[in-house]
Amino acid sequence: MLKKCLFPVAGYGTRFLPATKAMPKEMLPLVNKPLVQYGVEEAIEAGLTEIGFVTGRGKRAIEDHFDTNFELEQQIAGTGKERYLDCVRQVIDSASFSYTRQGEMRGLGDAILQGQRLIGDEAFAVVLADDLCLNEEVGVLGQMVQLYKQFRCSIVAVEEVPKEQIHKFGVIAGNEIKPDLFQVTDMVEKPSAEDAPSNMAIIGRYILTPDIFDLIRETPPGKNGEVQITDALLTQAKRGCVLAYRFKGRRFDCGSVDGFIEATNHVYKNIYLPGEKG
Numbered sequence: 001m002l003k004k005c006l007f008p009v010a011g012y013g014t015r016f017l018p019a020t021k022a023m024p025k026e027m028l029p030l031v032n033k034p035l036v037q038y039g040v041e042e043a044i045e046a047g048l049t050e051i052g053f054v055t056g057r058g059k060r061a062i063e064d065h066f067d068t069n070f071e072l073e074q075q076i077a078g079t080g081k082e083r084y085l086d087c088v089r090q091v092i093d094s095a096s097f098s099y100t101r102q103g104e105m106r107g108l109g110d111a112i113l114q115g116q117r118l119i120g121d122e123a124f125a126v127v128l129a130d131d132l133c134l135n136e137e138v139g140v141l142g143q144m145v146q147l148y149k150q151f152r153c154s155i156v157a158v159e160e161v162p163k164e165q166i167h168k169f170g171v172i173a174g175n176e177i178k179p180d181l182f183q184v185t186d187m188v189e190k191p192s193a194e195d196a197p198s199n200m201a202i203i204g205r206y207i208l209t210p211d212i213f214d215l216i217r218e219t220p221p222g223k224n225g226e227v228q229i230t231d232a233l234l235t236q237a238k239r240g241c242v243l244a245y246r247f248k249g250r251r252f253d254c255g256s257v258d259g260f261i262e263a264t265n266h267v268y269k270n271i272y273l274p275g276e277k278g
């Protein structure tokens with residue numbers, strides 16, 4: 001069954017400059033944990049323990065984060081400070097981590113295609129770590145894995161967004177086949193409010209069947225000259241089936257400063273363990 005999860009992390013994170021000049025945006029801390037760790041924890045919770053990163057220049061801190069730091073660990077061994085490392089040690093022990101590079105920033109579709117080296121010929125999940133997804137019960141990827149077991153086709157997570165924000169997203173049209181689950185009939189990348197086929201926007205969680213790789217290869221650059229995953233998914237939807245799932249839970253857009261601050265406040269108030277507060 002599903003066991004691999006791909007994290008495309010090659011983006012520049014220009015909206016957080018200068019903070020992201022020498023540091024990946026995925027390493028920005030939400031309180032005490034880097035953003036990317038929340039995504040990896042969500043994948044592990046969903047049973048996806050083979051984690052692959054599609055990286056770019058300046059992303060080495062991500063590799064170092066999911067590796068042992070012998071010097072530091074030796075330094076704090078036997079002291080009260082060891083517990084601060086517990087949650088990342090748990091992650092490192094629960095999963096394997098592999099890396100490949102996207103040589104040129106040619107869009108999310110291309111980043112996913114570069115990930116084929118890590119995925120091979122099986123269905124896999126994709127997480128965009130700048131979308132932080134939280135749910136009190138099963139996480140969003142966990143919910144999608146359950147659906148995949150039933151339907152065995154590509155699934156995108158969607159959320160209803162206000163009209164004035166729709167131009168920032170890929171947007172779907174579809175037929176509701178059961179509550180919160182739609183068979184996709186159309187998909188448009190970053191439409192104007194007038195051209196949007198619905199108010200249901202695709203967020204950074206996908207499950208993809210491996211035929212997507214050939215479809216991406218066939219996809220010419222689209223909006224902004226980038227190879228768009230939505231274009232390849234639309235072809236897949238027309239030839240077979242792609243589902244859109246209105247997930248349970250809350251998403252924070254941590255790729256924007258406002259969303260990042262909102263998420264930080266939420267995590268500090270609701271998730272960060274009081275024992276860790278110093």
Ligand code: UTP
Nearest residue numbers: 008009010011012013014015105106107108111
């Ligand atoms: P974004 O559109 O948020 O771009 O990419 P970005 O560079 O990360 O951030 P800004 O807009 O400059 O502030 C969405 C996701 O797709 C990945 C990014 O790393 C991010 O997780 N991505 C995008 C790639 O890995 N490669 C690409 O060519 C494009």
